[in-house]
Amino acid sequence: MATSDTLLRWRIPLTLLVCAISIFAFLRRPDTTPVDFAVELRLSSTSVSPGQVVVPELELRNAGTNAARHRETTIRLYINGERWLEEPLHLPEPGRTETLTRGAGWSAPAPGSYEFRLVVDEAKRLHDTNRGNNSVTQTVTVTAPGQ
Incomplete structure (x- = not known):
């Protein structure tokens, strides 16, 4: 049960981190227009x-x-x-x-x-x-x- 609680506790921060990295990468990529x-x-x-x-x-x-x-x-x-x-x-x-x-x-x-x-x-x-x-x-x- 402790493993399941640990995974749930880290799921939201990890999801937010992945989203932040994706947004940063999108904004930093060269403009192709x-x-x-x-x-x-x-x-x-x-x-x-x-x-x-x-x-x-x-x-x-x-x-x-x-x-x-x-x-x-x-x-x-x-x-x-x-x-x-x-x-x-x-x-x-x-x-x-x-x-x-x-x-x-x-x-x-x-x-x-x-x-x-x-x-x-x-x-x-x-x-x-x-x-x-x-x-x-x-x-x-x-x-x-x-x-």
């Missing part, structure tokens, strides 16, 4: 002095004709190869755009050139038919005062 998402990066300025702030505006456009099964993706902004921003972003419907503006902005350090690279779906969870428009790069030049 063919989509085309494109990014655009607008900067408040591409030529600044040290200490000036550059405000990036990140745009994600659904350039395709399908809506993705997943409702969000990750958009990342790198500055000189270092991740500066990583945000979840709602996937827009076909023909629509989602925009994210970072009000705090990036404070320009020492003089030099800084590469801003914006990437969407870097983990490749979406079945994007045109990965050529999933990233964009712009350069910001920081000049010494008086130059």
Whole structure:
């Protein structure tokens, strides 16, 4: 009888665990719906002095004709190869755009050139038919005062 009680006691937690794993696996699997998402990066300025702030505006456009099964993706902004921003972003419907503006902005350090690279779906969870428009790069030049 003790064996039967033990099995009953573990049946519900095990069932819940199996359900949770199944749901997690479903949500983590790649989306097979063919989509085309494109990014655009607008900067408040591409030529600044040290200490000036550059405000990036990140745009994600659904350039395709399908809506993705997943409702969000990750958009990342790198500055000189270092991740500066990583945000979840709602996937827009076909023909629509989602925009994210970072009000705090990036404070320009020492003089030099800084590469801003914006990437969407870097983990490749979406079945994007045109990965050529999933990233964009712009350069910001920081000049010494008086130059």
